[in-house]
Amino acid sequence: xxxxxxxxxxxxxxxxxxxxxxxxxxxxxxxxxxxxxxxxxxxxxxxxxxxxxxxxxxxxxxxxxxxxxxxxxxxxxxxxxxxxxxxxxxxxxxxxxxxxxxxxxxxxxxxxxxxxxxxxxxxxxxxxxxxxxxxxxxxxxxxxxxxxxxxxxxxxxxxxxxxxxxxxxxxxxxxxxxxxxxxxxxxxxxxxxxxxxxxxxxxxxxxxxxxxxxxxxxxxxxxxxxxxxx
Numbered sequence: 001x002x003x004x005x006x007x008x009x010x011x012x013x014x015x016x017x018x019x020x021x022x023x024x025x026x027x028x029x030x031x032x033x034x035x036x037x038x039x040x041x042x043x044x045x046x047x048x049x050x051x052x053x054x055x056x057x058x059x060x061x062x063x064x065x066x067x068x069x070x071x072x073x074x075x076x077x078x079x080x081x082x083x084x085x086x087x088x089x090x091x092x093x094x095x096x097x098x099x100x101x102x103x104x105x106x107x108x109x110x111x112x113x114x115x116x117x118x119x120x121x122x123x124x125x126x127x128x129x130x131x132x133x134x135x136x137x138x139x140x141x142x143x144x145x146x147x148x149x150x151x152x153x154x155x156x157x158x159x160x161x162x163x164x165x166x167x168x169x170x171x172x173x174x175x176x177x178x179x180x181x182x183x184x185x186x187x188x189x190x191x192x193x194x195x196x197x198x199x200x201x202x203x204x205x206x207x208x209x210x211x212x213x214x215x216x217x218x219x220x221x222x223x224x225x226x227x228x229x230x
Contacts, residue, residue: 001025001026001027002026002027002048002049002117003026003027003028003029003044003046003047003048004021004026004027004028004029004047004048004049004050004051004113005029005030005031005037005040005041005044005047005049005050005051006018006021006028006029006030006031006051007030007031007032007034007036007037007050007051007052007053007056007061007064008032008051008053008056008079009032009033009053009055009056009057010053011032013053013079013102014030014032016106017051017106017109018030020106020107020109020110021110021113024110024114026048026113029044029047032056033056033057033058033059034056034057034058034059034060034061034063034064035058035059036058037050037052037056037059037064038059038064038067038068041068041072041074045072047074048074048075048117048120049074049075049076049077049113049116049117049120050068050074050075050076050077051077051079051109051113052064052065052076052077052078052079052096053078053079053080054078054079054080055080055081061078061079061080062094065078065094065095065096066094066095069094069095073095073120073161074120075097075098075116075117075120076095076096076097076098077096077097077098077099077100077109077112077113077116078096078098078099078100079100079101079102079104080099080100080101080102081101081102092160092162092163092201092202092205093205095160095161096160097116097160097161097162098112098116098162098188098198099197099198099201100112112188115188116188119165119188134146134147136168136171136172138171138174138213138216138227138229139213139216139229140152140153140212140213141171141210141213141216143164143167143168143171145168148164150164150167152210152211152212152213153212157209157210157211158209159206159209162187162188162202163202163205163206163209165187166183166187166202166203166206167206167210169183169186169187170216170217170225170227171227173227174227174228175226175227175228176226176227177220177223177224177225177226178224178225178226178227179223179224180199180223180224181224182224183199183224183225184198184199199224199225203217203225216228216229
């Protein structure tokens, strides 16, 4: 039974998420503040995923995520009552895998939890397929899939796991117009529910980190994105 750590200072919110997770046979651990979250996580190193509220006492969600990321790549979904894009950017900067704004559908949250766990397990157990090139190059941009290294003009670029997966997906589909539905299904592994912010925020951060090579990711207004030279 996979363990999910729910971190929120509102007991009502923890109960809501816990009840939906238990219906799907997850084991649930709870924490009411940032320090308790870290204690529970390090007491349970086999935790499969963390649902982490941003605004909490003692340590906020960003501080907790930063400490978790120092030793673990466990999937993390951030929760917040604020809808400002800056919050999402901060979460992704610290290594969050997904971002959900309150109020939200518990069923949707559970779907995202399942998808992230599934993709994490697949990534942990997979290797580059026989005959597939480890290295993908596009202009000054080079990606080593097996070593998880990205360079621009021979300078290393530090990407989160999800940013890396998104970049590889773009490069493998260079020249193809990709809808947000396709990107969300392929990179996040769950159905499209009309919230494009997850994709758009990741693309914005990815472009910034790639510097001059960020121009390869072009926006197709009203549809999605295309990876191409221009």
